[in-house]
Amino acid sequence: MISEFDLIKRHFQRPTRHTELGVGDDAALIRATAGCELVVSTDMLIGGTHFLADDDPESLGWKVLAVSVSDLAAMGAVPKWALLAIALPQPREAFVAAFARGLFDCADAFGIDLVGGDTTRGPLNFCVTILGEVPQGGALRRGGARPDEDIWISGQPGRAALGLAQARGLTVLADDGRAECLAALRRPQPRLALGMALRGLASSAIDVSDGLLADLGHILERSGVGAIVDMTALPADGLARFCSDAELVRDSLLAGGDDYELIFTAAAERRAEVDGLAQRLGLPLTRIGRVTDEPAGSLSLREADSRLTIPVRRGYDHFAS
Ligand code: ADP
Numbered sequence: 001m002i003s004e005f006d007l008i009k010r011h012f013q014r015p016t017r018h019t020e021l022g023v024g025d026d027a028a029l030i031r032a033t034a035g036c037e038l039v040v041s042t043d044m045l046i047g048g049t050h051f052l053a054d055d056d057p058e059s060l061g062w063k064v065l066a067v068s069v070s071d072l073a074a075m076g077a078v079p080k081w082a083l084l085a086i087a088l089p090q091p092r093e094a095f096v097a098a099f100a101r102g103l104f105d106c107a108d109a110f111g112i113d114l115v116g117g118d119t120t121r122g123p124l125n126f127c128v129t130i131l132g133e134v135p136q137g138g139a140l141r142r143g144g145a146r147p148d149e150d151i152w153i154s155g156q157p158g159r160a161a162l163g164l165a166q167a168r169g170l171t172v173l174a175d176d177g178r179a180e181c182l183a184a185l186r187r188p189q190p191r192l193a194l195g196m197a198l199r200g201l202a203s204s205a206i207d208v209s210d211g212l213l214a215d216l217g218h219i220l221e222r223s224g225v226g227a228i229v230d231m232t233a234l235p236a237d238g239l240a241r242f243c244s245d246a247e248l249v250r251d252s253l254l255a256g257g258d259d260y261e262l263i264f265t266a267a268a269e270r271r272a273e274v275d276g277l278a279q280r281l282g283l284p285l286t287r288i289g290r291v292t293d294e295p296a297g298s299l300s301l302r303e304a305d306s307r308l309t310i311p312v313r314r315g316y317d318h319f320a321s
């Protein structure tokens with residue numbers, strides 16, 4: 001059986017780009033850029049909760065790092081270094097090799113050095129800590145939204161939730177949408193370029209991991225404001241083409257997690273700049289509502305017939321039953 005040390009050396013030790021000393025010593029040495037703040041975040045993926053037992057390990061490797069990159073994107077930061085803690089029931093080398101392939105695909109895509117970690121026996125579990133940089137004072141935060149600002153979302157939220165419904169056998173998506181929704185679920189594309197471009201433009205930002213309304217709710221709470229989301233403005237057309245179940249489409253859009261799109265707020269005078277950014281990045285940016293001066297966290301939906309409704313479900317909560 002392969003030893004812990006051989007496993008690490010064979011699969012997790014790679015040349016680095018911007019690191020003094022990476023995997024192999026008691027700790028890593030990294031050199032931060034003068035004038036920047038370090039941005040740090042950690043995320044855990046647990047078998048059975050965050051992924052299904054038969055998920056392919058290469059996608060898991062991509063996803064565990066991609067969700068961390070997404071957190072840094074939502075801060076307007078540049079990811080540079082990552083640490084990986086893994087627990088495995090048994091050291092199945094084929095599994096580890098595929099996992100590492102996916103992880104380094106993502107690391108290469110976003111210029112990240114894996115600089116350390118821990119490997120131990122236990123119930124299947126991956127934990128990534130990511131470090132990045134942002135120019136001093138330039139980070140995007142959840143707390144900056146102000147009344148009357150616009151609320152925007154990137155991309156096509158809801159596809160990952162439809163992909164999950166397909167993977168669980170709860171729906172059958174149209175042929176042309178199936179691969180796209182499963183890819184959104186298994187290989188999320190963190191919006192790094194967007195996050196960096198939003199520095200100085202957005203007043204607040206968050207990435208959508210638990211659901212559009214749930215994560216927008218975090219901005220509203222932290223900013224002490226409310227919001228009205230316009231149902232007719234949401235980018236739903238793509239989803240409706242793949243799935244004829246209107247309830248599922250609506251729920252995936254509003255409360256589906258795992259999309260890793262960015263929600264952000266910006267002053268109304270800056271609409272043209274946001275539209276220009278969408279052009280430049282080739283990424284749809286959709287204005288979905290408006291910040292209000294209602295009590296912190298209050299959120300209503302403007303339905304197609306102009307009625308205001310209160311959403312029943314905002315998203316996924318690990319501790320709610
Ligand atoms: P120590 O016992 O001194 O903590 P370890 O034996 O845990 O050292 O790890 C040896 C080296 O391998 C360290 O540099 C550690 O950061 C790195 N490492 C361990 N597991 C992983 C992993 N899964 N991915 C990347 N680096 C790892």
Ligand code: MG
Nearest residue numbers: 026117118119
């Ligand atoms: Mg250790």
